[in-house]
Amino acid sequence: MDKLIKSISSSGSFRAYVLDSTETVRTAQEKHQTLSSSTVALGRTLIANQILAANQKGDSKITVKVIGDSSFGHIISVADTKGHVKGYIQNTGVDIKKTATGEVLVGPFMGNGHFVTIIDYGTGNPYTSTTPLISGEIGEDFAYYLTESEQTPSAVGLNVLLDQDDKVKVAGGFMLQVLPGATEEEIARYEKRIQEMPAISTLLESDDHINALLSAIYGDEDYKVLSEEEIGFACDCSRQRFEAALITLGNAELKAMAEEDHGAEITCQFCGETYTFTEQDLEALIND
Structure with a gap:
C-alpha cells in the first residue's frame, strides 16, 4: 500500500504533504495498458487528486479533469477522503520521448485546456472550479489551481519514473503550502529552498524518497509529522x-x-x- 504523510513546520507557518504513489500508478498502468507518456500523464493526475482528497474532510468525493485539446484527450480521476483513487486517460497510447535523453514528454502534447475540480460534499451541491492549463505538465497546473482557486500559495512537485521497459519504477510527489501568519522572512527562506531543491525525479530515485522529499522541503528546520495515511488505486464499480x-x-x-x-x-x-x-x-x- 502507498502512503501519504502530512507534516507542519514547528512555527505553524507551512504544511507539506509527501507521497509514495508507486503502487497506485503501477496499478493504473496495468489496468489501462498505457504507454510511456500516457502513463506519466495519468499518474501525475492521480497523485494530484490524492493530494487534493487528503485536503478534504468528511466523506467528500473529488473529481479532477485535465482537459486538453491535443494528443492525450481528457484525463479523469475520482478520489475520496479514505485514500482511494481511480482514473483513466482517453488516449492510452501516447509514447513520446526526447531522442537524446529518453525523457518522457507530457506537457507539449497536452495542448490548451483546463484543470477542473469537482468536490462533492454529499449535500447535492458539488463545488466546481476551473483554471487554465498553464504548461500541461500537470504538477504546475495543479499548483496554479491551488494558488488561484483555493487562494493558497502552493509549491507542487509530482512525477512518475519508468524503468527501461517503460514500467512504473517509482511515483510520488509533494505539496508545500503557506499558512496564515507566515512572515516574509520565512516565506523567502522556503522559496529559496524550493527553488534550489533537486529535481523531483532525482528525489524520487533516492533509496528513501519520502524522507528525501521532507529533507528537501524543510532543510534543517524542525517539523512535525501529523499523520501517515494509506492511499491506493481502488475502483468502486460492481x-x-x-x-x-x-x-x-x-x-x-x-x-x-x-x-x-x-x-x-x-x-x-x-x-x-x-x-x-x-x-x-x-x-x-x-x-x-
Whole structure:
C-alpha cells in the first residue's frame, strides 16, 4: 500500500504533504495498458487528486479533469477522503520521448485546456472550479489551481519514473503550502529552498524518497509529522451498479439488446473490469 504523510513546520507557518504513489500508478498502468507518456500523464493526475482528497474532510468525493485539446484527450480521476483513487486517460497510447535523453514528454502534447475540480460534499451541491492549463505538465497546473482557486500559495512537485521497459519504477510527489501568519522572512527562506531543491525525479530515485522529499522541503528546520495515511488505486464499480444502469435504459432497449445482440458487455472506464450480461440476464431485468 502507498502512503501519504502530512507534516507542519514547528512555527505553524507551512504544511507539506509527501507521497509514495508507486503502487497506485503501477496499478493504473496495468489496468489501462498505457504507454510511456500516457502513463506519466495519468499518474501525475492521480497523485494530484490524492493530494487534493487528503485536503478534504468528511466523506467528500473529488473529481479532477485535465482537459486538453491535443494528443492525450481528457484525463479523469475520482478520489475520496479514505485514500482511494481511480482514473483513466482517453488516449492510452501516447509514447513520446526526447531522442537524446529518453525523457518522457507530457506537457507539449497536452495542448490548451483546463484543470477542473469537482468536490462533492454529499449535500447535492458539488463545488466546481476551473483554471487554465498553464504548461500541461500537470504538477504546475495543479499548483496554479491551488494558488488561484483555493487562494493558497502552493509549491507542487509530482512525477512518475519508468524503468527501461517503460514500467512504473517509482511515483510520488509533494505539496508545500503557506499558512496564515507566515512572515516574509520565512516565506523567502522556503522559496529559496524550493527553488534550489533537486529535481523531483532525482528525489524520487533516492533509496528513501519520502524522507528525501521532507529533507528537501524543510532543510534543517524542525517539523512535525501529523499523520501517515494509506492511499491506493481502488475502483468502486460492481455488477450491481451496472445492472442499475442497464435498468435505466428501459424495457424496449433491453429487449433489443437481448434479441439482437443476445446479451451485453460493459467495461468500466476507470479500471477496465468487464461485466457480461447474458440474454437470460437481460430478460430477467426486463421481467423485474
